Amino acid sequence: MGARIIDGKAFAGQLRGRVAAAVKRLQAEHGVTPGLAVVLVGEDPASQVYVRNKGIQTREAGMNSWEHKLPAATSEADLLALITRLNADPAVHGILVQLPLPTHVNAEAVLNAIDPAKDVDGFHILNVGLLGTGQKSMVPCTPLGCLMMLREQLGELSGLNAVVVGRSNIVGKPMAQLLLNESCTVTIAHSRTRDLAGVCRRADILVAAVGRPRMIPGNWIKPGATVIDVGINRIEEGGRNRLVGDVDFDSAVQVAGAITPVPGGVGPMTIACLLANTLTACCRAGG
Numbered sequence: 001m002g003a004r005i006i007d008g009k010a011f012a013g014q015l016r017g018r019v020a021a022a023v024k025r026l027q028a029e030h031g032v033t034p035g036l037a038v039v040l041v042g043e044d045p046a047s048q049v050y051v052r053n054k055g056i057q058t059r060e061a062g063m064n065s066w067e068h069k070l071p072a073a074t075s076e077a078d079l080l081a082l083i084t085r086l087n088a089d090p091a092v093h094g095i096l097v098q099l100p101l102p103t104h105v106n107a108e109a110v111l112n113a114i115d116p117a118k119d120v121d122g123f124h125i126l127n128v129g130l131l132g133t134g135q136k137s138m139v140p141c142t143p144l145g146c147l148m149m150l151r152e153q154l155g156e157l158s159g160l161n162a163v164v165v166g167r168s169n170i171v172g173k174p175m176a177q178l179l180l181n182e183s184c185t186v187t188i189a190h191s192r193t194r195d196l197a198g199v200c201r202r203a204d205i206l207v208a209a210v211g212r213p214r215m216i217p218g219n220w221i222k223p224g225a226t227v228i229d230v231g232i233n234r235i236e237e238g239g240r241n242r243l244v245g246d247v248d249f250d251s252a253v254q255v256a257g258a259i260t261p262v263p264g265g266v267g268p269m270t271i272a273c274l275l276a277n278t279l280t281a282c283c284r285a286g287g
């Protein structure tokens, strides 16, 4: 017996295809092209890869893409001035500031300077509050992608026990809010949680977002559970560099009902959801 492998790469490809088709319709019927501006401060190698991929996929979906690459020493005032310009530009429907920002910049101040209607990351405090009260908001891309895969796998989520391991503002907390809005019974577990194994074993839905390689073994998983692994951890193994999740895939796949692989699970869904959010922002703005 083995779990069904949830193919995030294929799912993301389908979502990007639907977004691209909608962009074509918007252009044909309203003469509008959605546009996404991505801001990168500094030279963090992982961030550079993410930003490049975002640009490529944005253009592939037929949208306008702008990359603003600023030196690591950029002042907070200069960054805020750029955000003000992007907020005022009607061709820009979505704004994303790549995190992490250099430590001399107040990330909260920068994120909260973005027009909430253009906040395709869903990190502005207004969008956080709207999501927390179950109102229409911009939803952070990674949890949104996880929810889409869960809905596709399970259909109705109401009443299921969901455990989210990790309490970050980017993934854990918004994921828990989304699952609560779906009427799941939600537990947020973290590094101080007592009997983490026992908590995980109660989960019909287990979302792992802690950033610790293979932390969750198969014997922490309820038989038949749906496991979403958000972790992308680079490790050295057998003299090779490889990517592994927060879940020990080889043991978990024997127990779970369905599981996302790493790579090829949650990762591709994140950028696809960013494109979907940019399209949503464009439509809500009336083009």
Ligand code: GUN
Residues within 6 Å of the ligand: 096, 097, 098, 099, 100, 121, 141, 142, 170
């Ligand atoms: N850095 C890591 N994940 C993210 C994300 O989802 N959005 C942004 N802006 N930066 C990130």
